[in-house]
Amino acid sequence: MERVEPIRSEKKIKDLKKYLLGSNNIRNYTLIVLGLNSALRISDILELKWCxxxxxxxxxxxxxxxxxxxxxxxxxxxxxxxxxxxxxKKLKKELEHIKPADYIFTSREGQNKPITRSMALKIVKSCCAAVGIKAQIGCHSLRKTFGYHSWKKGVPLPVLMELYNHSNQSVTKLYLGISQDDLDEVYRLVEL
Structure with missing residues (x-):
């Protein structure tokens, strides 16, 4: 599996959400927004039901x-x-009838089946490419993006480790995708 990066730019995240709303595909918009805000793996997001x-x-x-x-x-x-x-709420409003056992992100093929991981990957990659996000992107980028921006806002590593259900901090550190720009920012910030 190739290593993917978080989306580091908050402006690009806003552009992505705006693009998705503009394309009028609320299912895909909700998939990405939930991915960015839940820190869940795509396999867990796709299994979510309305109940x-x-x-x-x-x-x-x-x-x-x-x-x-x-x-x-x-x-x-x-x-x-x-x-x-x-x-x-946007997605629920768009759907005519939902039942507790319905998957949230339903495939257009078959009844009450979630979209596949490969379809989710296609959605994430194509939408990110459309707004000029050039990093190595995949579904896991959504989960990593949550952690990266949490860390940038000062959330301590042990809290992120617990949030991700990681067994050790080294895995969590990899998730954060700390770049040279992040390290340079520390040097700019701490001028003694």
Missing amino acids: NIYDFEERTFKSHVYIKEKKTGKDKKFLLNKNAIDAL
Whole structure:
């Protein structure tokens, strides 16, 4: 598997979201926004059903989502932030009828099947290319982007390690995709 990078530019992230909204494909917009804001692997995002994120009795989005990670088998609880909920609301509004057992990111082929990982990869790569993101991009870039921007905003490494369910900090450090520009920024910041 080739190594992918996070999307480091907040402007490019905004451009990406604007592009997706402009192309009027709310499913793809929501897929990318949820990927950027949940730090989940694409395999876990594609397995999400409406009952995981929406309370049908209360008719409201849940504040937290509980899943069992497909890769690790570990339990994961994460907060649906405002950006994720806003994107999910857009998608829900666009869909005619949703049932609790429906996948959120349904394929156009067959009934109640999620899109495939290869389709998700195609969506992420093509949308990023359309807005001029030149880094090595894949679905895992969305997960890494969350960590990178969390780290840039001062979230400590042990917290990110816990968030990612990593067993050691060295794996988390790799996720952050720290570049020479990030290191140079430290030297500019700390002038003693």
